[in-house]
Amino acid sequence: xxxxxxxxxxxxxxxxxxxxxxxxxxxxxxxxxxxxxxxxxxxxxxxxxxxxxxxxxxxxxxxxxxxxxxxxxxxxxxxxxxxxxxxxxxxxxxxxxxxxxxxxxxxxxxxxxxxxxxxxxxxxxxxxxxxxxxxxxxxxxxxxxxxxxxxxxxxxxxxxxxxxxxxxxxxxxxxxxxxxxxxxxxxxxxxxxxxxxxxxxxxxxxxxxxxxxxxxxxxxxxxxxxxxxxxxxxxxxxxxxxxxxxxxxxxxxxxxxxxxxxxxxxxxxxxxxxxxxxxxxxxxxxxxxxxxxxxxxxxxxxxxxxxxxxxxxxx
Numbered sequence: 001x002x003x004x005x006x007x008x009x010x011x012x013x014x015x016x017x018x019x020x021x022x023x024x025x026x027x028x029x030x031x032x033x034x035x036x037x038x039x040x041x042x043x044x045x046x047x048x049x050x051x052x053x054x055x056x057x058x059x060x061x062x063x064x065x066x067x068x069x070x071x072x073x074x075x076x077x078x079x080x081x082x083x084x085x086x087x088x089x090x091x092x093x094x095x096x097x098x099x100x101x102x103x104x105x106x107x108x109x110x111x112x113x114x115x116x117x118x119x120x121x122x123x124x125x126x127x128x129x130x131x132x133x134x135x136x137x138x139x140x141x142x143x144x145x146x147x148x149x150x151x152x153x154x155x156x157x158x159x160x161x162x163x164x165x166x167x168x169x170x171x172x173x174x175x176x177x178x179x180x181x182x183x184x185x186x187x188x189x190x191x192x193x194x195x196x197x198x199x200x201x202x203x204x205x206x207x208x209x210x211x212x213x214x215x216x217x218x219x220x221x222x223x224x225x226x227x228x229x230x231x232x233x234x235x236x237x238x239x240x241x242x243x244x245x246x247x248x249x250x251x252x253x254x255x256x257x258x259x260x261x262x263x264x265x266x267x268x269x270x271x272x273x274x275x276x277x278x279x280x281x282x283x284x285x286x287x288x289x290x291x292x293x294x295x296x297x298x299x300x301x302x303x304x305x306x307x308x309x310x311x312x313x314x315x
Contacts, residue, residue, distance in 0.1 A: 019129040025085040033120030062113035118151040140166025184257030207239040220274035241296030264288040282311035
């Protein structure tokens with residue numbers, strides 16, 4: 001190791017010591033959910049997710065476990081119970097040049113079901129700050145926050161959320177000579193072992209839906225196991241391509257260089273009964289309506305990316 005490299009390693013270690021001083025400090029204390037667990041929010045969630053599990057309806061209904069974080073969200077007005085520790089940590093990271101942030105993953109643990117009427121409280125703590133890591137995005141530190149969610153005072157679950165606070169790869173921006181703006185690209189889909197079969201189908205101009213070989217339940221998006229019977233065995237069926245707009249939004253803001261707002265993004269209900277999010281083409285954005293018939297087509301975005309979209313009927 002050269003003297004310069006050794007000096008950089010020592011400086012990184014000293015800085016990490018400053019960061020670890022935040023571990024264990026509260027990010028939120030005695031936070032309160034803005035609503036008790038309620039059937040209306042459960043219904044909206046299930047409709048949006050296409051989850052018809054009977055456990056989420058009726059007089060003995062429970063909330064879907066994956067709604068755990070939803071009951072703690074502050075909405076547009078936020079929460080007033082957030083501590084300064086998290087903000088102070090970000091200030092320290094940003095002062096060292098780690099100016100960008102990206103969420104990386106979350107983990108949830110469910111200890112007891114939530115039921116309509118449960119009053120939600122929560123406490124959050126900065127659980128860990130990693131040593132300096134080098135990623136494809138740049139060099140930075142992973143910050144993990146743990147939230148303990150209580151229902152009527154009883155611990156109901158935990159939610160861990162991890163972000164990377166990093167300095168983008170390359171020289172600092174102020175040292176770079178002016179460069180022409182590159183042509184904006186559509187975001188690339190994240191392809192992993194659980195969904196690579198879906199994207200292989202797209203490349204072959206097929207929209208593939210998973211079907212459980214144990215209970216025949218169709219599911220989309222792709223999952224490693226059946227959300228009805230938990231079986232890991234599945235096969236695929238090819239969608240006919242026919243569907244209707246179940247819900248939609250028109251995007252005006254914030255602008256993104258690869259897109260030309262306003263444009264419509266819809267939750268499309270396929271003829272097979274599952275739903276997927278996609279763009280609507282073929283009709284002006286202000287003509288998109290719930291119930292609009294649509295037909296699958298494949299849009300060539302650039303040399304490396306083709307996406308399934310849905311063309312609306314102008315009539």
